[in-house]
Amino acid sequence: MTLPALPSPAAIDGEHPRNPSTRIIHTSLAHPVTFDYEPPKDGSHPCQWCHNFTYGLLGLGKRTVEVLDFGNGRYIEVSGGHVAEGHEPSRMCVVCALERIHIMRCAAHRIVHLAGYQVDSFNFAAAYNSLVPIPGQGPPKKINPWCSLCPNPAFFGCSALQTVNKFQEPVNASSRDAIGCGLLLCERCEGLIHAARGDLAQVIMENEQRDFTFGSRADATYLLPGNDMYQFYIGS
Ligand SMILES: [Zn+2]
Numbered sequence: 001m002t003l004p005a006l007p008s009p010a011a012i013d014g015e016h017p018r019n020p021s022t023r024i025i026h027t028s029l030a031h032p033v034t035f036d037y038e039p040p041k042d043g044s045h046p047c048q049w050c051h052n053f054t055y056g057l058l059g060l061g062k063r064t065v066e067v068l069d070f071g072n073g074r075y076i077e078v079s080g081g082h083v084a085e086g087h088e089p090s091r092m093c094v095v096c097a098l099e100r101i102h103i104m105r106c107a108a109h110r111i112v113h114l115a116g117y118q119v120d121s122f123n124f125a126a127a128y129n130s131l132v133p134i135p136g137q138g139p140p141k142k143i144n145p146w147c148s149l150c151p152n153p154a155f156f157g158c159s160a161l162q163t164v165n166k167f168q169e170p171v172n173a174s175s176r177d178a179i180g181c182g183l184l185l186c187e188r189c190e191g192l193i194h195a196a197r198g199d200l201a202q203v204i205m206e207n208e209q210r211d212f213t214f215g216s217r218a219d220a221t222y223l224l225p226g227n228d229m230y231q232f233y234i235g236s
Protein backbone atom coordinates (compact mmCIF):
# COMPACT_ATOMS: atom_id res chain seq x y z
CA MET A 1 0.00 0.00 0.00
CA THR A 2 1.27 3.45 -0.86
CA LEU A 3 1.13 5.82 2.03
CA PRO A 4 -1.42 8.56 1.56
CA ALA A 5 -0.19 11.99 0.55
CA LEU A 6 -2.10 13.58 3.37
CA PRO A 7 -0.90 15.78 6.19
CA SER A 8 0.33 13.64 9.03
CA PRO A 9 -2.19 12.91 11.74
CA ALA A 10 -2.54 15.65 14.29
CA ALA A 11 -0.56 14.90 17.39
CA ILE A 12 -2.93 13.19 19.73
CA ASP A 13 -1.58 13.29 23.22
CA GLY A 14 -3.83 10.64 24.60
CA GLU A 15 -4.61 11.39 28.14
CA HIS A 16 -2.92 14.81 28.24
CA PRO A 17 -6.00 16.90 28.68
CA ARG A 18 -6.60 20.17 26.96
CA ASN A 19 -9.20 21.22 29.49
CA PRO A 20 -11.33 18.12 29.03
CA SER A 21 -15.02 18.63 29.51
CA THR A 22 -17.71 16.15 30.39
CA ARG A 23 -20.55 15.73 27.95
CA ILE A 24 -23.17 13.30 26.75
CA ILE A 25 -22.87 11.67 23.33
CA HIS A 26 -25.05 9.16 21.49
CA THR A 27 -22.86 6.47 20.03
CA SER A 28 -22.82 2.85 18.92
CA LEU A 29 -19.02 2.61 19.14
CA ALA A 30 -16.60 2.06 22.03
CA HIS A 31 -14.38 5.01 22.86
CA PRO A 32 -11.73 6.20 22.44
CA VAL A 33 -11.89 5.19 18.76
CA THR A 34 -8.53 4.67 17.03
CA PHE A 35 -8.55 6.08 13.48
CA ASP A 36 -5.13 4.87 12.29
CA TYR A 37 -5.11 1.35 13.64
CA GLU A 38 -2.37 -0.95 12.35
CA PRO A 39 -3.62 -4.53 12.62
CA PRO A 40 -1.03 -7.12 13.66
CA LYS A 41 -0.03 -9.48 10.83
CA ASP A 42 -1.22 -12.55 12.73
CA GLY A 43 -4.84 -11.49 12.31
CA SER A 44 -5.48 -11.52 16.02
CA HIS A 45 -6.85 -8.00 16.32
CA PRO A 46 -8.11 -6.83 12.91
CA CYS A 47 -9.63 -3.49 12.04
CA GLN A 48 -13.21 -3.98 13.17
CA TRP A 49 -14.60 -2.36 10.00
CA CYS A 50 -12.52 -4.64 7.72
CA HIS A 51 -13.26 -7.71 9.81
CA ASN A 52 -17.02 -7.45 9.96
CA PHE A 53 -19.10 -5.30 7.63
CA THR A 54 -21.90 -5.08 10.20
CA TYR A 55 -19.63 -3.23 12.66
CA GLY A 56 -19.88 0.04 10.78
CA LEU A 57 -23.60 -0.47 10.18
CA LEU A 58 -24.72 -1.38 13.68
CA GLY A 59 -21.68 -0.98 15.93
CA LEU A 60 -22.24 -2.39 19.37
CA GLY A 61 -25.73 -0.93 19.79
CA LYS A 62 -26.76 2.66 20.41
CA ARG A 63 -25.97 4.09 23.85
CA THR A 64 -26.19 7.41 25.61
CA VAL A 65 -22.71 7.80 27.06
CA GLU A 66 -21.13 10.33 29.37
CA VAL A 67 -17.63 11.06 28.09
CA LEU A 68 -14.61 13.16 28.87
CA ASP A 69 -14.08 15.18 25.70
CA PHE A 70 -10.44 16.15 25.18
CA GLY A 71 -11.29 18.48 22.33
CA ASN A 72 -9.11 16.53 19.90
CA GLY A 73 -11.57 13.92 18.66
CA ARG A 74 -10.76 11.67 21.57
CA TYR A 75 -13.32 10.70 24.18
CA ILE A 76 -12.90 8.65 27.31
CA GLU A 77 -16.08 6.93 28.44
CA VAL A 78 -17.11 7.96 31.93
CA SER A 79 -20.39 6.10 32.26
CA GLY A 80 -22.88 4.22 30.13
CA GLY A 81 -20.34 3.17 27.51
CA HIS A 82 -19.44 -0.06 25.79
CA VAL A 83 -15.94 -0.33 27.25
CA ALA A 84 -17.40 -0.64 30.74
CA GLU A 85 -19.45 -3.56 29.40
CA GLY A 86 -16.26 -5.34 28.38
CA HIS A 87 -15.92 -4.30 24.72
CA GLU A 88 -12.57 -3.24 23.30
CA PRO A 89 -12.36 0.37 22.09
CA SER A 90 -13.29 0.65 18.40
CA ARG A 91 -10.36 0.48 15.99
CA MET A 92 -10.43 1.65 12.37
CA CYS A 93 -7.49 1.13 10.00
CA VAL A 94 -6.03 3.83 7.74
CA VAL A 95 -7.66 2.38 4.59
CA CYS A 96 -11.13 2.47 6.14
CA ALA A 97 -10.50 6.05 7.26
CA LEU A 98 -9.24 7.06 3.79
CA GLU A 99 -12.33 5.56 2.15
CA ARG A 100 -14.46 7.92 4.24
CA ILE A 101 -12.22 10.92 3.60
CA HIS A 102 -12.46 10.17 -0.13
CA ILE A 103 -16.27 10.36 0.07
CA MET A 104 -16.06 13.61 2.04
CA ARG A 105 -13.76 15.12 -0.59
CA CYS A 106 -15.97 14.28 -3.57
CA ALA A 107 -16.58 17.61 -5.29
CA ALA A 108 -20.24 16.87 -6.05
CA HIS A 109 -21.88 13.47 -5.75
CA ARG A 110 -23.52 12.23 -8.93
CA ILE A 111 -26.01 9.62 -7.80
CA VAL A 112 -26.93 6.79 -10.18
CA HIS A 113 -28.62 3.38 -9.90
CA LEU A 114 -26.31 0.53 -8.94
CA ALA A 115 -26.21 -1.99 -11.75
CA GLY A 116 -27.72 -5.32 -10.80
CA TYR A 117 -29.71 -4.13 -7.78
CA GLN A 118 -33.40 -3.38 -8.28
CA VAL A 119 -35.65 -2.48 -5.34
CA ASP A 120 -38.61 -4.36 -6.82
CA SER A 121 -36.89 -7.70 -7.18
CA PHE A 122 -34.50 -7.43 -4.23
CA ASN A 123 -34.60 -10.03 -1.46
CA PHE A 124 -34.71 -7.75 1.60
CA ALA A 125 -35.27 -10.63 4.03
CA ALA A 126 -32.06 -12.33 2.89
CA ALA A 127 -30.16 -9.05 3.17
CA TYR A 128 -31.28 -8.33 6.74
CA ASN A 129 -30.78 -11.96 7.73
CA SER A 130 -27.18 -11.67 6.51
CA LEU A 131 -26.52 -9.17 9.32
CA VAL A 132 -27.08 -11.81 11.96
CA PRO A 133 -23.96 -13.80 12.79
CA ILE A 134 -24.27 -17.57 12.64
CA PRO A 135 -22.63 -19.12 15.72
CA GLY A 136 -19.31 -20.75 14.91
CA GLN A 137 -19.10 -19.31 11.38
CA GLY A 138 -17.14 -16.11 12.00
CA PRO A 139 -18.31 -12.69 10.93
CA PRO A 140 -21.37 -12.35 8.64
CA LYS A 141 -20.78 -12.41 4.87
CA LYS A 142 -21.73 -9.35 2.86
CA ILE A 143 -24.11 -10.39 0.07
CA ASN A 144 -25.17 -6.94 -1.16
CA PRO A 145 -24.05 -3.31 -0.95
CA TRP A 146 -25.21 -1.26 2.04
CA CYS A 147 -26.07 2.41 2.44
CA SER A 148 -23.25 4.66 3.67
CA LEU A 149 -25.66 6.52 5.94
CA CYS A 150 -28.08 3.95 7.39
CA PRO A 151 -28.26 0.19 7.93
CA ASN A 152 -30.25 -0.61 4.77
CA PRO A 153 -29.36 -2.15 1.40
CA ALA A 154 -27.98 0.29 -1.17
CA PHE A 155 -29.45 0.71 -4.65
CA PHE A 156 -27.67 3.90 -5.62
CA GLY A 157 -24.09 5.12 -5.66
CA CYS A 158 -21.99 8.12 -6.58
CA SER A 159 -20.49 7.98 -10.06
CA ALA A 160 -18.86 11.42 -10.10
CA LEU A 161 -15.52 11.42 -11.90
CA GLN A 162 -12.61 11.56 -9.43
CA THR A 163 -9.16 12.98 -10.06
CA VAL A 164 -7.54 11.01 -7.23
CA ASN A 165 -8.17 7.62 -5.63
CA LYS A 166 -8.75 7.04 -1.92
CA PHE A 167 -4.99 7.21 -1.34
CA GLN A 168 -5.05 10.68 -2.86
CA GLU A 169 -3.00 9.41 -5.83
CA PRO A 170 -3.90 10.88 -9.24
CA VAL A 171 -6.07 8.59 -11.35
CA ASN A 172 -6.58 8.47 -15.08
CA ALA A 173 -10.10 9.40 -16.16
CA SER A 174 -10.37 6.05 -17.95
CA SER A 175 -9.50 4.07 -14.83
CA ARG A 176 -12.16 2.29 -12.78
CA ASP A 177 -10.91 4.12 -9.70
CA ALA A 178 -11.96 7.39 -11.33
CA ILE A 179 -15.65 6.54 -11.20
CA GLY A 180 -17.43 7.40 -7.97
CA CYS A 181 -16.26 8.39 -4.51
CA GLY A 182 -17.65 5.30 -2.81
CA LEU A 183 -20.85 6.85 -1.44
CA LEU A 184 -23.68 4.30 -1.50
CA LEU A 185 -27.31 5.08 -0.75
CA CYS A 186 -30.48 3.18 0.03
CA GLU A 187 -33.74 4.13 -1.60
CA ARG A 188 -34.84 6.31 1.31
CA CYS A 189 -31.54 8.18 1.72
CA GLU A 190 -31.36 8.77 -2.02
CA GLY A 191 -34.70 10.55 -1.81
CA LEU A 192 -33.67 12.51 1.28
CA ILE A 193 -30.36 13.59 -0.17
CA HIS A 194 -32.07 15.15 -3.17
CA ALA A 195 -34.47 17.01 -0.88
CA ALA A 196 -31.52 18.09 1.30
CA ARG A 197 -29.55 19.24 -1.78
CA GLY A 198 -26.69 16.89 -0.97
CA ASP A 199 -26.40 17.77 2.71
CA LEU A 200 -25.51 14.45 4.36
CA ALA A 201 -25.82 15.94 7.85
CA GLN A 202 -29.45 16.76 7.24
CA VAL A 203 -30.15 13.25 5.96
CA ILE A 204 -28.53 11.68 9.01
CA MET A 205 -30.44 14.02 11.33
CA GLU A 206 -33.76 13.14 9.69
CA ASN A 207 -32.94 9.43 9.88
CA GLU A 208 -32.15 9.67 13.60
CA GLN A 209 -35.26 11.70 14.34
CA ARG A 210 -37.33 8.99 12.71
CA ASP A 211 -35.55 6.10 14.41
CA PHE A 212 -33.03 6.87 17.17
CA THR A 213 -31.72 3.32 17.45
CA PHE A 214 -31.51 2.11 13.84
CA GLY A 215 -31.99 5.31 11.84
CA SER A 216 -28.32 5.79 11.04
CA ARG A 217 -25.18 3.72 10.73
CA ALA A 218 -22.84 3.44 13.71
CA ASP A 219 -20.17 5.23 11.67
CA ALA A 220 -22.32 7.70 9.70
CA THR A 221 -20.84 10.63 11.61
CA TYR A 222 -17.44 9.96 10.00
CA LEU A 223 -18.76 11.30 6.70
CA LEU A 224 -19.76 14.67 8.12
CA PRO A 225 -17.74 17.90 7.92
CA GLY A 226 -15.38 18.40 10.86
CA ASN A 227 -15.90 14.91 12.27
CA ASP A 228 -13.43 13.45 14.77
CA MET A 229 -11.79 11.15 12.22
CA TYR A 230 -11.38 13.90 9.64
CA GLN A 231 -9.89 16.22 12.25
CA PHE A 232 -7.45 13.52 13.27
CA TYR A 233 -6.08 13.32 9.70
CA ILE A 234 -6.63 16.74 8.26
CA GLY A 235 -7.25 19.09 11.17
CA SER A 236 -10.43 21.05 11.67
ZN1 LIG B 1 -10.24 -1.31 8.06
Ligand SMILES: [Zn+2]
Binds near residue numbers: 103108159180
Ligand atom coordinates in the same frame (compact mmCIF):
# COMPACT_ATOMS: atom_id res chain seq x y z
ZN1 LIG C 1 -19.36 11.33 -4.60
Ligand SMILES: [Zn+2]
Binds near residue numbers: 148149150151185186
Ligand atom coordinates in the same frame (compact mmCIF):
# COMPACT_ATOMS: atom_id res chain seq x y z
ZN1 LIG D 1 -29.80 4.89 3.80
